[in-house]
Amino acid sequence: MSDEVEPGFVRVRLDLGYDGADFSGWAKQAGGRRTVQGEIEDALRTVTRSGDRSYELTVAGRTDAGVHARGQVAHVDIAAGVWEEHREKLLKRLAGRLPKDVRVWRAEEAPAGFNARFSAIWRRYAYRVTDHPGGVDPLLRGHVLWHDWPLDVDAMNEAARGLVGEHDFAAYCKRREGATTIRTLQELFLTRGSDGVVTATVRADAFCHNMVRSLIGALLFVGDGHRGPEWPAKVLAAGVRDSAVHVVRPHGLTLEEVAYPADELLAERSRAARNKRTLPGAGCC
Template identity: 85%
Template sequence: MSDEAAPGYVRVRLDLSYDGGDFHGWAKQAGGKRTVQGEIEDALRTVTRSRETYELTVAGRTDAGVHARGQVAHVDLPREVWAEQNGKLLKRLAGRLPRDVRVWALREAPVGFNARFSAVWRRYAYRVTDNPGGVDPLLRGHVLWHDWPLDVDAMNEAARRLLGEHDFAAYCKKREGATTIRTLQELSLVRGDDGIVTATVRADAFCHNMVRSLIGALLFVGDGHRPPDWPGKVLAAGVRDSAVHVVRPHGLTLEEVGYPADDRLAARNKEARNRRSLPTAGCC
């Protein structure tokens, strides 16, 4: 995966959003399952009248059912295609894409930009309500119903113990050869005037199921089934705990992806590709 477009190609940044309810996640899959990547690549091929599929690289691969408001991707297009299409490509995509996915901006990316490896953080929101009557029918595809009253203060106390750089193996679905060390930069919860509790989760990167597992642990604290120090103890143990549930995906939305200044892109790409390890304590 290169940080530069091949000769004769232009790297284009796409800013997009989608309702994940009817998608089998972001990434293309065998068997013809409907995915966000597949829909956008098919639309690009159609509107550029190309026989070639121009493959997208995304900032964060979302799972089936997860939504995105501020997703970012890039695609390398032949220079002549970009020159011909760039003034009308956005509108043509709007006419070709299904209603549950939209591309909002297309622009030539700065030198060294890589939607995945250049990112310095991703910010998600998870929305849940403990209203005894359930979820507003108009929000049912984006808000989880939890049928126990939630103590948001206790959840925030537990969340603070999880911040920083850790091995999040206890909250991740393990993938062969992949590290589970991440830096959790923000984890906080606020109850809105409508009663919906929104958890903001920001990290340099996330491993598989990490956000939904963290929220599952905090809900157990919020409803009184576990004390505020329990999620931190699970983290320190470093192994999956059967009491940590991976909550349903529809409450989760990728809100925003952050990138460094253009002159920091190359350095960031190199950092992101390095396999991480936690610092070890000194001998003395």
């Protein structure tokens, strides 16, 4: 599959953020449900006065219903003449057209070979939780989970170290037909802030469905003493879903950042990311 842009079109990179509370996820859905993709595509069509012409966004990370984003990245191919006419005022016009829970912060012509999804080398999420006995600060309630047991962050970090690296995360993913569950988890650690909120930083080359929220669910079981620090790695090695691993609620999760290689490596990264992965020593099929 090529990432060459159709003649007469310009590929535009969009950097954006949204509060996911009132969205049914990123991707457009049947039945008229409200989605981030749908809102942005409708706004683009309106502000560029494109009539019946539709836009199709490709996104770095398809977030689930209720998940937020600060550093989401998407691309869209726009007719060169339309882009030239609207590029200077596009951000301001989008700000006037989009609902207040989604914003586009940057819209620029993308370098050759750029694909918002396949060119990315990692995505970084944060999951925020508090164990304060009084609950969550009302001003943060839409972005922080309340866990009503005291959490041992040191034990959670010990458990997290056993999950970092390239593994088959089938035990922590909702399987999709034909999709691999092999991922490289590059970072997983937790810190407690001065406000008592515990933030888990989770960075990987890519994530499978429900992976981050399942990992956090397992670590919370360690943090509150229901399981030992070795347990999440044992679940990973077993390779099957464990009923004790809960998929935590989405509102504590935020996509913070997506990273890309140098411009000259974008196309090669995009080609490599499309290859179905196997673990060393595993069969090809």
